[in-house]
Amino acid sequence: MATITAEQVEARVVETLASFGPDADQITRESTFEELDIDSLDLVELAQVVEDDYGVVLKGEDMKELKTVGDAIDLIVSRAE
């Protein structure tokens, strides 16, 4: 897992979120999930992708604290280290 970079995680997260509805170029680290119309159901699906790709398990209580795309990327990277 040591080879995972923040850039890789960011690219994967943006790609996954874009598949849920918002345009990829609209998604930045600063975007809030609220403004992207990403809800709790989407975040559960994002967590499944993250677990498959990085072995990082994100629980409901982890997700609740996330406000922005950057929050999610940072959490995933920190757990993967």
Next chain:
Amino acid sequence: MKRRVVITGLGAVTPLGVGADVLFERWAAGECGILDGAGACTDFEPSELLSVKEVRRLDRFSQFALVAAAEAIGGAGWDGELPYDPFRAGCIVATGIGGIQTVENQLDIQRERGAGRMSPLGIPAQMSNAAAAAISMKYGLKGQAFAVGSACSSGAHAIGSALRMIQYDDADAVVVGGSEATLTTFGFGSFNAMQALSQTGISRPFDARRDGFVMGEGAGVLVLEEASAAEARGATILGEVLGYGSTSDAYHLTAPEPSGVAATKAIELAMADAGVGPEEIDYINAHGTSTQLNDAAETAAVKRALGEERAHKVPMSSMKSATGHLLGAAGAAEAVATVKTLLTRVIPPTLGYEVPDPECDLDYVPGEARPLVMSNGRPPVALSNSFAFGGHNVALVLQGAPS
């Protein structure tokens, strides 16, 4: 005095195409949407008609309903702004089966990768009220919204329920319809196991050679409004829902009661509710599934309800000859086609009907479309029948707008 309920919008997604007009025009032209033994909505491209989020979150049955609702609501002139108090606007979308493709997909995932990989969208996509919920959310309908289910009568039950909701003053407007998408492994396998599906793959209702129904898919949606409110806002009135009657056979899980006593009663109740007699019925949109049992029992019921003499004079055609059987959507999509029939004064034919059956001896409009002859000097009136597994019978009496 009952509140009157008028029809101001129509929408459809069927094997004949996307739209109420294309459904009616192609059926009236004698074109058939059945291919290789199924009535699939091959012209329906979700990504062209819905957002990425809608495509991802909605089972195919809800996608059909949302597209048909958009057409009906647009036609009613509701675009952009709801012309009613949102809490007085309801939504009923029937389905016989619901999001079965979603269930099948999620079961595959569960078996192959474990329950932990199942989608959080599984239940909300497959639930029978998913279509009603999607329409309610998209258009801000905050009154009663729910699904009704009675297998192949579902769509007609929805319209009857919406009629009562407005008549009872629980709503001023209801977006109502039915939707079904069961051309799946489970759908074909299960109906085949019942030996309900045509082995020839031909839907030819009332013909002596009929050998079962052809499964179709799609949706029909209507906008219903309380008459004085619709008139006050200057809506174009397409027709009126005059009456509704519903009974049950209390007989068998799948077979209709052969004499059609309860089906007769449903038709009689609908005519009484509408305040019309057999002489005032100008056209019958048959349930006409192309199964041996239904078509004979429906013929018997129509003869009993209208009287032998009148029954032989009223043209009766089945849309299922052109689309296959839309199951829970059938009653709604057929109501859409019936309103178009009443508006255009053109009766589409029962396609493929050639060989008479002694048990089915009415005028099934063979060959080609014909003009609707009005016997009463007033806007034409039609009966639309729906019968279902479980023995559920529904009859609707619809009237077209004055020309």
